[in-house]
Amino acid sequence: MSFLIGETMRGGYGGADILNGCTIAVDKGEIAVIVGPNGAGKSTAMKAIFGMLPLREGRVTLAGQDITALSPQDRVKAGMGFVPQTSNVFVSMSVQENLEMGAYIRHDDFSDTMEQVFDLFPILKEKRRQPAGELSGGQRQQVAVGRALMTRPSLLMLDEPTAGVSPIVMDELFDRIIEVAATGIAILMVEQNARQALNIADRGYVLVQGSNRFTDTGEALLANPEVRATFLGG
Ligand SMILES: Nc1ncnc2c1ncn2[C@@H]1O[C@H](COP(=O)(O)OP(=O)(O)O)[C@@H](O)[C@H]1O
Numbered sequence: 278m279s280f281l282i283g284e285t286m287r288g289g290y291g292g293a294d295i296l297n298g299c300t301i302a303v304d305k306g307e308i309a310v311i312v313g314p315n316g317a318g319k320s321t322a323m324k325a326i327f328g329m330l331p332l333r334e335g336r337v338t339l340a341g342q343d344i345t346a347l348s349p350q351d352r353v354k355a356g357m358g359f360v361p362q363t364s365n366v367f368v369s370m371s372v373q374e375n376l377e378m379g380a381y382i383r384h385d386d387f388s389d390t391m392e393q394v395f396d397l398f399p400i401l402k403e404k405r406r407q408p409a410g411e412l413s414g415g416q417r418q419q420v421a422v423g424r425a426l427m428t429r430p431s432l433l434m435l436d437e438p439t440a441g442v443s444p445i446v447m448d449e450l451f452d453r454i455i456e457v458a459a460t461g462i463a464i465l466m467v468e469q470n471a472r473q474a475l476n477i478a479d480r481g482y483v484l485v486q487g488s489n490r491f492t493d494t495g496e497a498l499l500a501n502p503e504v505r506a507t508f509l510g511g
């Protein structure tokens with residue numbers, strides 16, 4: 278019984294189903310990675326797990342509790358942090374204001390958490406008074422991840438956190454994500470840099486047309502000739 282399970286999820290945006298019974302799970306301290314072709318339903322699966330898409334079938338459980346009926350806001354209170362694929366920072370607000378916005382559900386003193394985010398991403402401390410829109414792509418992604426960490430989530434969901442960044446910045450971001458997982462947080466991540474992401478994944482999911490095409494450890498998927506030929510470019 279995993280910490281998070283999106284179980285046999287079926288649903289879409291009103292027309293034909295986009296998710297066709299896929300199951301995604303991750304445990305605390307683990308990194309799970311979803312890969313697959315464009316339009317496979319990876320972002321849709323993340324939205325479904327976060328409660329932004331009603332399920333026609335299936336359910337979502339967190340720490341053994343069925344949370345299928347909860348709103349996204351209540352899922353944040355239950356311990357989920359979500360960094361969506363697009364528009365994941367407030368560009369006109371400063372870095373620090375973005376982090377403060379991330380803490381919106383907290384009524385306690387969150388300055389320690391902000392310091393932890395600054396320890397994880399030192400450049401954000403340096404640039405804390407700058408508008409997020411002035412930062413590089415990689416730095417903006419750090420703001421987005423940091424913002425999600427401000428609620429001290431037990432599950433961190435990242436939709437393509439390395440989109441548009443250089444290989445060096447990608448490696449650095451993956452190192453930080455490994456650090457976050459090592460603190461006991463469950464990480465669920467969609468990645469188009471499939472090979473590199475599976476390399477750090479405890480679990481990997483190859484999603485095709487809203488279904489699990491392959492489900493295995495990251496290592497086993499990287500070694501699977503069919504996965505390599507079809508999804509990893511050989
Ligand atoms: N808001 C939306 N309304 C209608 N259809 C959508 C919406 N978002 C995505 N889709 C469709 O759902 C399918 C899966 O999209 P998505 O989950 O974004 O794929 P992926 O993240 O794997 O590239 C695509 O056919 C896409 O056109």
Ligand SMILES: [Mg+2]
Nearest residue numbers: 319320321362
């Ligand atoms: Mg997507």
